[in-house]
Amino acid sequence: MTARWDGRALSEGLLTAARQAVESGVPEGGRPPSLVSVHLPGPSPFSFYLRQQARAAEGAGITFRDITLAPELTAPALRDVVRALDAEPSIDAVILEHPLPPQLGFFGAASALRLEKDVDGVGAASLGRLVAGQPVHVPAVARGAIKLARHHGVAFPGRRVAVVGRSETVGLPIALLLGVRGLGADATVTVAHSRTPDLATALEGAEVVFGCAGKPKLLNRSTVPRGAAVVDVGLVSVPDDSVPGGQRAVGDADGEDLEGWARAVTPVPGGVGPVTVATLMESTVQAWDLLGRGKPE
Amino acid sequence: MTARWDGRALSEGLLTAARQAVESGVPEGGRPPSLVSVHLPGPSPFSFYLRQQARAAEGAGITFRDITLAPELTAPALRDVVRALDAEPSIDAVILEHPLPPQLGFFGAASALRLEKDVDGVGAASLGRLVAGQPVHVPAVARGAIKLARHHGVAFPGRRVAVVGRSETVGLPIALLLGVRGLGADATVTVAHSRTPDLATALEGAEVVFGCAGKPKLLNRSTVPRGAAVVDVGLVSVPDDSVPGGQRAVGDADGEDLEGWARAVTPVPGGVGPVTVATLMESTVQAWDLLGRGKPE
Numbered sequence: 001m002t003a004r005w006d007g008r009a010l011s012e013g014l015l016t017a018a019r020q021a022v023e024s025g026v027p028e029g030g031r032p033p034s035l036v037s038v039h040l041p042g043p044s045p046f047s048f049y050l051r052q053q054a055r056a057a058e059g060a061g062i063t064f065r066d067i068t069l070a071p072e073l074t075a076p077a078l079r080d081v082v083r084a085l086d087a088e089p090s091i092d093a094v095i096l097e098h099p100l101p102p103q104l105g106f107f108g109a110a111s112a113l114r115l116e117k118d119v120d121g122v123g124a125a126s127l128g129r130l131v132a133g134q135p136v137h138v139p140a141v142a143r144g145a146i147k148l149a150r151h152h153g154v155a156f157p158g159r160r161v162a163v164v165g166r167s168e169t170v171g172l173p174i175a176l177l178l179g180v181r182g183l184g185a186d187a188t189v190t191v192a193h194s195r196t197p198d199l200a201t202a203l204e205g206a207e208v209v210f211g212c213a214g215k216p217k218l219l220n221r222s223t224v225p226r227g228a229a230v231v232d233v234g235l236v237s238v239p240d241d242s243v244p245g246g247q248r249a250v251g252d253a254d255g256e257d258l259e260g261w262a263r264a265v266t267p268v269p270g271g272v273g274p275v276t277v278a279t280l281m282e283s284t285v286q287a288w289d290l291l292g293r294g295k296p297e
Numbered sequence: 298m299t300a301r302w303d304g305r306a307l308s309e310g311l312l313t314a315a316r317q318a319v320e321s322g323v324p325e326g327g328r329p330p331s332l333v334s335v336h337l338p339g340p341s342p343f344s345f346y347l348r349q350q351a352r353a354a355e356g357a358g359i360t361f362r363d364i365t366l367a368p369e370l371t372a373p374a375l376r377d378v379v380r381a382l383d384a385e386p387s388i389d390a391v392i393l394e395h396p397l398p399p400q401l402g403f404f405g406a407a408s409a410l411r412l413e414k415d416v417d418g419v420g421a422a423s424l425g426r427l428v429a430g431q432p433v434h435v436p437a438v439a440r441g442a443i444k445l446a447r448h449h450g451v452a453f454p455g456r457r458v459a460v461v462g463r464s465e466t467v468g469l470p471i472a473l474l475l476g477v478r479g480l481g482a483d484a485t486v487t488v489a490h491s492r493t494p495d496l497a498t499a500l501e502g503a504e505v506v507f508g509c510a511g512k513p514k515l516l517n518r519s520t521v522p523r524g525a526a527v528v529d530v531g532l533v534s535v536p537d538d539s540v541p542g543g544q545r546a547v548g549d550a551d552g553e554d555l556e557g558w559a560r561a562v563t564p565v566p567g568g569v570g571p572v573t574v575a576t577l578m579e580s581t582v583q584a585w586d587l588l589g590r591g592k593p594e
Contacts, residue, residue, distance in 0.1 A: 016388070059573045107429045107431060111422075112426070123419045123425065124421070124429065125408075125422050125423045125425055126425065126427030126428050127424070127425035127429060128420065128421030128422055128423065128424035128425030128426075128427075128430040129421050129425075129429075130425075130428075131425070131428060131465050131469055131470075131473075132421065132424060132465040133405045134404060136417070157492060158493065158494045160498075160499065166476060166478055167427040167478075168428050168430065168477075172428055172473075172477070173428075176428075176469075178488070179463060179488050180463065180465075180469070181463055181464075181490070186490075186492040188487065188488070188489050188490070188492075188493040189487065189488055190485065190486065190487040191476050191485070191486055192485050193476070193478070193483075193485070194482040195454060195455055195485075196455065196485040197455045200486045201457075202457065203501065204501075204502070205476040205498065207503070231350065233589055292430065
């Protein structure tokens with residue numbers, strides 16, 4: 001029997017805690033936390049995430065706004081947009097859609113945010129602090145994926161863990177959170193990726209596998225060690241045959257093939273996704289707290 | 298037969314190239330590169346490195362100065378020292394001794410350097426850019442260790458590599474340089490550390506092992522896979538029985554035990570050390586170039 005490690009109950013618990021922190025925490029002269037989500041027009045995996053952000057923020061008492069970028073935007077213009085949001089005192093937290101087309105310079109734009117406002121922890125200073133074991137914010141998806149595994153009983157210290165995928169926004173932050181000294185996970189981490197010639201060999205001995213490749217069905221009986229838990233962080237849209245013109249989100253795990261083989265699999269949707277959104281709200285509350293809870297300086 | 302991968306010839310080649318770049322590169326109104334090394338008084342593994350820095354800088358035509366910190370220094374005072382060096386236009390590159398006692402706040406001080414001057418790539422922004430595959434400078438020891446392996450014929454793409462040790466100044470930068478997308482190494486990297494319960498199992502399958510633990514004899518036949526190459530980046534001082542009161546530098550590898558077992562071992566001293574020093578000079582020349590080669594702004 002392969003367990004299904006759902007994320008919805010955990011997500012709801014995190015959102016309830018966030019709401020309580022907001023309700024009881026607005027100081028005199030202050031205001032509730034505010035989060036701005038910046039994205040391109042049109043459908044993408046991020047649009048789905050965006051709707052969840054809006055709903056979760058509302059539930060947590062966080063002021064949420066989204067900004068649709070002009071499609072003809074340049075990298076310097078994007079950086080200016082982010083700089084202006086960084087300078088705006090009524091905003092505590094900014095998240096920028098990723099991936100963006102390379103010419104838009106996602107990393108440079110995200111790095112224009114001060115540490116406190118870089119709520120998804122993807123700018124240069126945020127990532128550097130993570131390497132040094134002194135993070136302020138870390139990517140919500142990384143913290144969410146690890147939270148979900150812990151919620152279902154995984155204790156990482158001393159464990160062999162594999163991360164499949166090495167983006168600076170997902171795979172590498174997970175590997176760092178799990179392996180960096182002083183952050184408490186203390187796992188022995190292997191990072192595999194598209195240039196790993198033999199994935200099965202690279203994953204041998206891993207007790208937990210984080211799928212962050214965005215490649216449907218990559219994680220199956222021929223790649224995942226028997227008895228390992230699979231935390232599925234991959235997210236891509238594929239055509240949904242049951243709806244004309246429809247799309248559905250899938251992860252990296254071939255859940256059917258892994259049934260009876262893996263210790264557990266987190267579902268997509270309903271696994272890491274909702275925990276990520278709730279973790280983003282938790283980080284927004286933290287940003288608000290770091291920046292003075294909306295009290296004028 | 299276990300090969301001995303010496304670093305001295307490579308180091309000399311790098312220093313010759315640095316000297317040529319300096320000799321032919323000083324513009325009208327400019328000056329040669331300048332490097333400042335900041336350290337505590339008293340003997341440490343860094344003092345040995347410091348003497349080598351001074352000698353290598355002289356050979357490369359780089360102006361070298363070292364600053365001895367007051368032993369009673371506080372973290373804010375150290376940060377002020379570094380800030381002042383960052384603001385000084387006659388200096389291109391600053392390296393700060395590490396490890397420092399934790400109360401001195403090494404990471405905070407190093408993060409006060411602008412990207413170009415953080416020649417050892419250990420500040421927050423430098424490390425963050427490394428994670429994102431867009432480094433300016435990276436730790437000289439990390440680049441030096443990888444250079445040395447390549448010099449002796451190691452091609453990393455697709456290889457299994459293990460890094461033993463996870464400091465943010467040595468082990469993690471090596472792991473990132475080897476694994477991050479776009480930097481050309483494309484290895485599948487496992488990071489093991491003091492909380493890894495079974496080092497031998499964690500290193501299974503590794504074709505190259507980077508020893509960055511600072512634990513003499515940790516890498517031996519019982520931990521290193523047969524036929525793997527050992528790049529020894531560990532460096533600690535141990536009593537030298539041949540000299541009364543003497544000290545000698547040793548690495549992580551038990552060279553005697555690995556003889557006939559490992560494919561190769563880099564010696565300590567004479568392996569990664571001289572290549573690191575030469576790489577620091579190379580990075581200093583690069584910093585000088587980025588900052589305008591000493592021409593007034």
